[in-house]
Amino acid sequence: MTDHLIEIHDLGKTYASGDSRVIAIDQMDFFIDDGEFVTIMGQSGSGKSTLLSIIGAMNRPTRGQVCVDSLDLYELTNEQRADFRSEYMGFIFQSFQLIPYLTVLENVKLPMVVTGRKNREKNEMAMAVVERVGLGEKAQRLPDQLSGGEQERVAIARAIVNRPPIILADEPTGNLDSQTAGEIMELLRTLNREGHTIIMVTHNSDMEAYSTRTIQVADGRIRRLASGV
C-alpha cells in the first residue's frame, strides 16, 4: 500500500465516561519510516499513551486505520494481533513492569515463550541480550534485587530479545535519575542505529534530543511534526 513502515490515517479514539464521551485521539494522520526514532511528546492526558497502545495493536481505535508493513492491524483478529505483537513489536513499559517472581533471565525470555524456538536457542538469545545490556552477572537475580536503571535495562532486553523491527517505549526514563536516564537513552539510540524503529512516548523535553523526529500531541491532536537531531 505504501513505502512507510507505519501509516496512520484519520485516527480517532473516544472513551465513554459515564454519560459523556472523552475524545482521546482526534483526526490524526502521520507516518513513520523504517529506522526512525520518533518521540511522541505531550502533557499528561494529551493522548500520547493511547496513541502508543493503538500503534502497538492493543487498543482498537474508534475510527481510522493503522497500517504496519502494509498490514491493517485492526482488520486482524485478537489472536492474530497477539501473534503480530510477538513478531513485530517490543514493548518497554512505564515503571519497567517486570514479573517479580521471575529472574532477570526468565523475564527476558518471556516474549520467547510463545515462539516456536527451542529451549537452547531461547537460552542463548536471552543470555546474549542480557549481556548486551550489561547484566550478565545478575542474570539469576530477581527484579527487586536490582537498581532502577538495571530494571530498565532488563525491560529493554525483554523488548529486543525477539529482534522485533519496532520498539515502543512508554516513558522509559520516567523513574530514573538524569544520569541513568542518559545511559538508557544512549542504549535506545544504539538500538535505533542498529536498525530498530523506536517510538517513544515522553513528557520530558530533554529526551527529544535522542530522537530523529518529534510528534507533539495536545488534546488528542498533533500539534507539531518536527525533525530531531
Next chain:
Amino acid sequence: MRLHNISLGNIRRRKAKMIFLALGLIIGISTIVTLLAITETMTQEIEERLNKFGANIVMVPKTENLSLNYGGIDVGGVNYEVKEFEQKNLGLIRTIQNAKNIGVVAPKVLGAAKIKGKKVLVMGVFFEEELALKTWWQKKGKFPDNSGQLLLGSAVAQVLGAGPGDTLSVDGRAFEVSGQLLPTGGAEDNAVICELESAQAILGKPGKISMVEIAAFCRGCPITELTLQIAEKFPNARVTAMKQAVMSKMQSIEMFKSFSLGVSILVIGIGALLVMVTMMGSVNERTREIGIFRAIGFRQTHVMQIILLEALVLGLFGGIAGFVLGNGAAWAIIPLVIEKGVFTGINYQLGGMSLLMSAALSLAASFYPALKAGRMDPSDALRAL
C-alpha cells in the same frame, strides 16, 4: 522457559494466597475422606452387629402342606411328609457362585423322644456352628462338649424338673445335663439340644438333616440371588431369605450412604465456590501481569493455560493433603464417635479418587476465572499499569 515455569513461579511467589486457595480443596477433600471412612466403619459395625442377630437364610425340606402354627400355638393335626436332607450333601452349600458370602452353616435334625415318660422335642446340632449363630444364648452350667451331654431349654428343664449335673435317659440312652438355657422366647425353650450325631441316633435318622440355618454376609450381595443359588443345589429344599433382617441391614447402610453423599455434594459445592472466588480474586490482582503477557504476544489460550496449570498443581496438592488429613482425622475421630470403632485403614483407591476429584474440581472452578483472564483486553489491563 515454558508456560509451566510461569505458573510454578507464581505459586512459589504467592505462597500464602495459594495455600489459602488449596485450603478450600484440602478441607473439602479431607471432609469427604473422613466422612467416607466413618461411614465405612459404621457400615461394618452395623453389619457385624446385624450378623450377630443370627441366620438370615433358612433351608427346610419342601412340603405340600401348610403349617398351622402361629406364635408357637399349633392348631391342626397336619401330617408332614418330610423329605429330609442327606448330611453328606451339605458341602454343596459352599460350592455356590457366591460361596464367599456364606458365613455360618448350622444344620439341625429334629424329632420327638421320650424323657421321664414325656414326649419332648429333640434337636441335634453342631454346637460350634449353633453357638456362632445364637450369640444371645445364655446358660446355667456349660454348653455340651461331648456327645454324652445335652442342653435343656428353659421350659423343658422346668417341666422335667432337671438341671445341670443331672442325668437323663432319652429313649433309653443316658445323657448328662451339662447346662440349661435361660429363657430366649424362641423355639429352643421347648427343646432338648444335643450333638447332631447323638440326636440322629436317638431319632433313628442317621445321616439326615431336618433344616439348615445359614448366616450370609450380605454386604453388596443380593440375598435373593444367594437363596436361588442354594435352591439350585437342593431341588427338594425350600430356601427362604429372612428379608426383614436383610432389609433393615441394607436400609441402614443405604441411609448412611445417602447421608455421606449429601454431605459430600455440599462440601464439594462449597469447595468449588471457594476455589472460584479465590481464583477470580487472584486473576483480578494479576491484571497488570496479564496485560504484560498479552502485550508481548501471549494468546488468550496461553494466559488460560497459565491459570489452569496453577489450578491443576493446586488441585493435586489439595488432593494429597486432603487425603492425608482426612485419614488422620478419621483415625482420631472414629474411636470417639463409634463404640469399639477402629479406623479401617488407608483406602488407596479412595486416594486416587481424591486426587482426581480435587484436580477436576480445581480445574472446573478455575475455568471461568481463566477464561476471564484470557479474554482480558491488553489495553484495559495496561491502563491499570
